[in-house]
Amino acid sequence: MDTKRLILALAISFGILAVFTVVQEKFFPHPAPSPAQTVQQAKEAAGTKQAAIEAGAPGTAQSAPANGPRLAVDAPMLKGSIGLTGAVFDDVVLKGYHETIAKDSPLVQIEGRRGGDTPSYAQFGWTAPDGVKVPDNSTVWTPSAQTLTPGSPVTLSWDNGQGLTFQLLLKIDDKFMFTVIQNVVNHGAAPVKLYPWSRVVRDYQPKVASSWVLFDGPLGVFNGTLKQEGYGALKSEGEKKAGGVAYSTSGPGGWAGITDKYWLTAVVPTQSATMNATMSYGTVSDGDGGAYQTSFITQTPLDVPAGGQAGFTSHLFTGAKVVKILDQYQSQYQIPAFYKAVDFGHLYFLTKPIFFCLDWLNTLTGNFGLAIIIFTIGVKLLFFPLASYSYRSMGRMKAMQPKIAALKEQYKDDSTKLQQATMELYRSEKINPASGCLPMVVQIPVFFALYKVIFITIEMRHAPFFGWLHDLSAPDPTNIFNLFGLIPFDPMSINPILHVGLLPIIMGGTMYLQQKLNPAPADPAQQKMFQFMPVIFTFMLARSPAGLVLYWTCNNILSVGQQWLIMRRAMAPKQTVPAKG
Amino acid sequence: MSPAALLLSGAVRAYELTLRPVIGANCRFYPSCSAYAREALACHGAGRGSLLAAKRILRCHPFNAGGYDPVPTPKDS
Numbered sequence: 001m002d003t004k005r006l007i008l009a010l011a012i013s014f015g016i017l018a019v020f021t022v023v024q025e026k027f028f029p030h031p032a033p034s035p036a037q038t039v040q041q042a043k044e045a046a047g048t049k050q051a052a053i054e055a056g057a058p059g060t061a062q063s064a065p066a067n068g069p070r071l072a073v074d075a076p077m078l079k080g081s082i083g084l085t086g087a088v089f090d091d092v093v094l095k096g097y098h099e100t101i102a103k104d105s106p107l108v109q110i111e112g113r114r115g116g117d118t119p120s121y122a123q124f125g126w127t128a129p130d131g132v133k134v135p136d137n138s139t140v141w142t143p144s145a146q147t148l149t150p151g152s153p154v155t156l157s158w159d160n161g162q163g164l165t166f167q168l169l170l171k172i173d174d175k176f177m178f179t180v181i182q183n184v185v186n187h188g189a190a191p192v193k194l195y196p197w198s199r200v201v202r203d204y205q206p207k208v209a210s211s212w213v214l215f216d217g218p219l220g221v222f223n224g225t226l227k228q229e230g231y232g233a234l235k236s237e238g239e240k241k242a243g244g245v246a247y248s249t250s251g252p253g254g255w256a257g258i259t260d261k262y263w264l265t266a267v268v269p270t271q272s273a274t275m276n277a278t279m280s281y282g283t284v285s286d287g288d289g290g291a292y293q294t295s296f297i298t299q300t301p302l303d304v305p306a307g308g309q310a311g312f313t314s315h316l317f318t319g320a321k322v323v324k325i326l327d328q329y330q331s332q333y334q335i336p337a338f339y340k341a342v343d344f345g346h347l348y349f350l351t352k353p354i355f356f357c358l359d360w361l362n363t364l365t366g367n368f369g370l371a372i373i374i375f376t377i378g379v380k381l382l383f384f385p386l387a388s389y390s391y392r393s394m395g396r397m398k399a400m401q402p403k404i405a406a407l408k409e410q411y412k413d414d415s416t417k418l419q420q421a422t423m424e425l426y427r428s429e430k431i432n433p434a435s436g437c438l439p440m441v442v443q444i445p446v447f448f449a450l451y452k453v454i455f456i457t458i459e460m461r462h463a464p465f466f467g468w469l470h471d472l473s474a475p476d477p478t479n480i481f482n483l484f485g486l487i488p489f490d491p492m493s494i495n496p497i498l499h500v501g502l503l504p505i506i507m508g509g510t511m512y513l514q515q516k517l518n519p520a521p522a523d524p525a526q527q528k529m530f531q532f533m534p535v536i537f538t539f540m541l542a543r544s545p546a547g548l549v550l551y552w553t554c555n556n557i558l559s560v561g562q563q564w565l566i567m568r569r570a571m572a573p574k575q576t577v578p579a580k581g
Numbered sequence: 582m583s584p585a586a587l588l589l590s591g592a593v594r595a596y597e598l599t600l601r602p603v604i605g606a607n608c609r610f611y612p613s614c615s616a617y618a619r620e621a622l623a624c625h626g627a628g629r630g631s632l633l634a635a636k637r638i639l640r641c642h643p644f645n646a647g648g649y650d651p652v653p654t655p656k657d658s
Contacts, residue, residue, distance in 0.1 A: 386642075386643055419611050420611045420649050422611075423609075423610060423611035423647065423648050423649050424611075424648055424649045426609075426646075426647060426648060427646045427647055427648025427649070428648075434606070434607045434608055434609045434647070435607050435609075435642075435643050436607055436608065436609045436641040436642040436643055436645070436647070437607055437608050437609075437613075437614040437638050437641040438638055438639060438640075438641050438642040439607070439642060439643070440604055440607050441638055444604075511603075515602075525597075525598065526597055526598065526601065526602065529598050529599070529601075529602045530602040533602040533603055537603065
């Protein structure tokens, strides 16, 4: 081969590789789950400790003191405490989820205390239209018991000294849901009007980068429609508007909160009540100085008659976005589209069924890797008749070889003419080896949906396969550039691109094999890309979750197998007929 | 070409150089669907070009014989 052209091809492919690194960095963020989030969570945990030291520091004057009395919370799937100063839900640890795959790693902390580096919390309160004294951030509430558990609800109460007793009736279930009844008892002689509100606040921006595959940040469902407002958009919109309100709407019920890739904190008001919902950004003295907030407030005030009482019920979800649990709450409390907290995307009609299929296979086999493999085989089987149909006439294809050879001779200097003539021949002989573009176009959304499902769902988190793959949601941990750990050095310290595990290499190999069976395109530029695609893809997928690479590898192997099977079937009967009469 | 047609044409070219080598060439026609799309965009503009390309892809399945299928020439006499 012409050396110059080879060098050019190499240069082009490395150029593309470099571009892909940048693109990948931006759009396929480094399987953010583990590294980035762990750092963030570790920071959160550290922040809590730091908060204890910094309690009462001048910078936190405006916020409630991080410490002070607390109400312990202990439920089967979560534990933590509620700060009685201001009644803030700022300390929730998930019992079933560790930060890393190591069994002794810290549990995931999804809320962070005020005054720390990563304050993140939910809060319930009242707004009074006419100067009635309502509880605020410095209000110290009195609990009716020491610990909140599923079996023992707790009431927080506070007397405003003007004849009103404010109460928060707290319940927790055996999963991730609090029930909060905001009750007001009026001992006075005059009726009072109050607007109960609830909010989810994050006084810092998490380091996890959003991408076009994955949303994280403030979100909610209002009037049945999902609204996602990324941190960046919320900040820039909020800075332009009065009061930092970037988005507001009103309607019946809904839900609103702030989500991470795997975790969600959301408030859910009574669905029959008409609520004003807002998403806002403001500056605070806590965290990194910026506060992201989603909140609800009732549109019409709650009437508390003289000598009577009135309550408003909300729910608070603080937990892992396990689809089954979200679905359960959705039907239990009639929460509109609560499952959309998982970023199923616009293709949810594809991603959701695919997810349920994978999840079902996972419970059946007990291994998510096996579930992916079985699913891939299923998809291949589904499209097999289509592929096989186009190869039906492969036998006659062989008989036609002389005609094609003749065309090749005739148009040896004009590849365009040759292709055109070959296609015409296929048409007149009613045979055609390609299965067509339409089946491919139909399959692409399925591929993408599967990619998305593997990328976003918590069910994949820390799910092991076999051998060296302990977490399918993280990249293959092995690296060829230090000979799979034989050389004690981290090549990624030179350039993050220098990480290619064993599974991605197998993937690249199978891709090369598959291409070998396909005719090369006529366009020289495409031909070059064709040659280097396995290499580029190996590097690109090396940093994707191992589950995806497993899927891709499996798909390639099946494609090769399918092609081999069809060719054999198509060719075999003809071979029994003597070729030369 | 109009900016819209140019943009669409660029997108098709990007597909040819990235995605197509991955999923393989499967077209049953000459010119291939992507080449057809670029030619249609160039000759007929963004709107009609896109329509022609979409119709071509819908034709490109195993139950159609395929073969030589050039972009129709514009009839703007």
